[in-house]
Amino acid sequence: MTAGAGLRLAITTLTVLPIKGGRVDRAAAAWAMSLTPAVGAALGGVLAALLWALRQLGAPSLVAAAVTVAAAALLTRGMHLDGLADTTDALGSYRRGDQALEIMKKSDIGPFGVAAIGLALLIQTASLATITGGAVVVAWATGRLAITVACRKGVPAARPEGLGALVAETVPLPAAVLIAAVVVTSAAAATPGRPWQGPLAVVASLAVVLALLHHSVRRFGGITGDVLGASVEVATTVALVGLSLR
Numbered sequence: 001m002t003a004g005a006g007l008r009l010a011i012t013t014l015t016v017l018p019i020k021g022g023r024v025d026r027a028a029a030a031w032a033m034s035l036t037p038a039v040g041a042a043l044g045g046v047l048a049a050l051l052w053a054l055r056q057l058g059a060p061s062l063v064a065a066a067v068t069v070a071a072a073a074l075l076t077r078g079m080h081l082d083g084l085a086d087t088t089d090a091l092g093s094y095r096r097g098d099q100a101l102e103i104m105k106k107s108d109i110g111p112f113g114v115a116a117i118g119l120a121l122l123i124q125t126a127s128l129a130t131i132t133g134g135a136v137v138v139a140w141a142t143g144r145l146a147i148t149v150a151c152r153k154g155v156p157a158a159r160p161e162g163l164g165a166l167v168a169e170t171v172p173l174p175a176a177v178l179i180a181a182v183v184v185t186s187a188a189a190a191t192p193g194r195p196w197q198g199p200l201a202v203v204a205s206l207a208v209v210l211a212l213l214h215h216s217v218r219r220f221g222g223i224t225g226d227v228l229g230a231s232v233e234v235a236t237t238v239a240l241v242g243l244s245l246r
Contacts, residue, residue, distance in 0.1 A: 030170040086106075089109065153169050
């Protein structure tokens with residue numbers, strides 16, 4: 001069943017869970033990229049439980065937040081952070097096309113990438129120190145919503161091979177809009193005292209991701225797996241900041 005294969009592909013791609021893989025093709029990828037917000041919400045639920053448990057055990061807010069951020073990196077193999085670093089290095093080089101893509105493929109991390117990872121982890125930790133479990137779920141769902149948006153029709157792949165080529169343009173635009181609307185409206189539950197804050201945080205996050213995607217298409221010719229990873233980290237970080245405002 002294509003939907004089941006898509007769900008397995010989404011889970012195995014986005015987490016370290018040892019689930020047996022299924023078919024890997026464009027049809028399964030369409031389902032997988034559409035289901036990424038649900039996988040993100042589930043991951044956010046695990047992290048929210050960890051954050052709550054650490055606080056109940058008496059851990060200082062920043063310590064609990066830092067451990068939660070570290071757990072998030074472990075549960076995703078750190079691949080989104082790697083994508084953030086590679087994308088930032090390529091963008092920071094001011095090169096275009098194949099030259100920029102070659103920088104992305106290098107195994108080392110340059111100063112732009114190091115700074116991007118450090119700042120993202122710092123901001124995420126500081127934000128997590130002030131929010132509750134529901135907001136954590138929303139932030140991680142929003143981070144994975146960035147993948148759905150990036151894989152919508154009209155956003156090409158930068159290379160003819162690799163993850164970007166497999167998933168690019170697999171999500172129909174109406175589906176991407178509907179999924180985004182569900183995440184935006186659901187975010188209101190995370191900020192009950194300010195029902196507008198959750199949806200606004202998601203919208204702001206999507207705006208930043210759309211800007212990143214536009215810039216990536218202009219500089220690289222399309223998206224790659226690294227651009228998807230960067231989109232996840234950028235979206236999660238912006239959402240966390242928006243949800244932490246008081």
